[in-house]
Amino acid sequence: MDVEDLYALIPEFICSEGCYECCKNFGVPSRTKVEDARIKKFLKDNSMQPGEASGQTCPYLDETLPEGGCSIYPVRPLICRLYGTSPSYLCRMGVRPVRLLEEDEEEEIFYLYRKNFF
Numbered sequence: 001m002d003v004e005d006l007y008a009l010i011p012e013f014i015c016s017e018g019c020y021e022c023c024k025n026f027g028v029p030s031r032t033k034v035e036d037a038r039i040k041k042f043l044k045d046n047s048m049q050p051g052e053a054s055g056q057t058c059p060y061l062d063e064t065l066p067e068g069g070c071s072i073y074p075v076r077p078l079i080c081r082l083y084g085t086s087p088s089y090l091c092r093m094g095v096r097p098v099r100l101l102e103e104d105e106e107e108e109i110f111y112l113y114r115k116n117f118f
């Protein structure tokens with residue numbers, strides 16, 4: 001299983017335009033070695049440096065980007081993708097995914113995540 005196969009199990013979630021509330025409240029997102037390597041490669045390929053972590057704001061958040069705030073969006077880790085899509089990680093701003101995951105689906109995703117990518 002590739003990590004993209006795992007990400008594909010997560011329903012689509014479209015944030016409110018200009019909202020980076022979650023990226024400002026949970027600090028540096030947790031990630032596995034596989035995801036960390038993807039992020040490092042993405043930064044290198046794009047000649048980018050992560051910003052400084054500031055309080056609870058993610059260092060990858062860049063509010064100056066025209067297309068959105070996450071500067072590593074294509075390789076953002078699982079926790080960022082899962083946020084808002086399951087009963088355990090509901091968006092505080094009330095935005096909901098195309099389809100909310102069932103609790104057992106979320107458990108399965110975490111099971112596969114730990115099994116394959118830790």
Ligand code: SF4
Nearest residue numbers: 023058060061070080
């Ligand atoms: S990695 Fe991107 S999506 Fe995840 S918290 Fe940071 S800015 Fe937000």
